Amino acid sequence: MPSRSDDPVAAALERAATLIEHDVRALAAANPVVLIDGRSGAGKSSLAARLAARWPVEGRVQLIALDSIYPGWDGLDAGVDRALDGILRPHGRGYLGTWQRWDWAEQTEAENHAVDPSLGVIVEGSGLLTPATARLGDVRVWVESAEPGRKARALARDGETYRPHWDRWAEQEQRHVERDDPQALATRVVEVP
Incomplete structure (x- = not known):
C-alpha cells in the first residue's frame, strides 16, 4: 500500500x-461559509474533512454533507434547495438554521439538526454551486476529477448500494453542470486525479 505522500x-x-485554508484566513470573518461542489467521487467529502480538521477560525466549524440531506436518488436539486432554505439563507441573515437528515435505509425524513449562525460552516455536495447559493458562499470550491477515478472511488466507498444508481445520479449532475456552470461560480477550482 502506498504511503500518503505517494x-x-x-x-x-x-x-x-x-x-482553501488560506482563502478562509484571508476573509478575516468569524463565521465564513465554504461551499464545496463536484461530481460524485471527486473528493468533496475528503476535502471538506481535511479543511474542517485544520479550520483556521476560532471556534468549531459545522460540516454538513448534502448526502445527509438529499431526499433519495432523484433528489439532487431538492437537496440543494433544502440546504439553501434551511442552512445558507438563515446563516447569511444571522438566524439559526436547521436541516433534516434523510434516512436512506428507511427512505424517509429523520431528525433535525441546528446550524449556529455565529460559527463557520462547510457545506459539501454535488449540485451545490448554483447562482443562488454562490451569493451566500464566501469561499466556493469546484472539485474537478475525471470520471474513471471518480467512479472507482465512489463505488469503493458505497459499494453495490450505489452501483445501480450511478447513471441516474450522473444525469442529475450533468444537468446541474449545464444549467449552473458551477466551475464558473467557484472562487477556487481544484483538480483531483
Whole structure:
C-alpha cells in the first residue's frame, strides 16, 4: 500500500485544503461559509474533512454533507434547495438554521439538526454551486476529477448500494453542470486525479 505522500489523490486534496485554508484566513470573518461542489467521487467529502480538521477560525466549524440531506436518488436539486432554505439563507441573515437528515435505509425524513449562525460552516455536495447559493458562499470550491477515478472511488466507498444508481445520479449532475456552470461560480477550482 502506498504511503500518503505517494498517493496522488491524497496529495491533491492536501494541497487543495491548504489553499482553501488560506482563502478562509484571508476573509478575516468569524463565521465564513465554504461551499464545496463536484461530481460524485471527486473528493468533496475528503476535502471538506481535511479543511474542517485544520479550520483556521476560532471556534468549531459545522460540516454538513448534502448526502445527509438529499431526499433519495432523484433528489439532487431538492437537496440543494433544502440546504439553501434551511442552512445558507438563515446563516447569511444571522438566524439559526436547521436541516433534516434523510434516512436512506428507511427512505424517509429523520431528525433535525441546528446550524449556529455565529460559527463557520462547510457545506459539501454535488449540485451545490448554483447562482443562488454562490451569493451566500464566501469561499466556493469546484472539485474537478475525471470520471474513471471518480467512479472507482465512489463505488469503493458505497459499494453495490450505489452501483445501480450511478447513471441516474450522473444525469442529475450533468444537468446541474449545464444549467449552473458551477466551475464558473467557484472562487477556487481544484483538480483531483
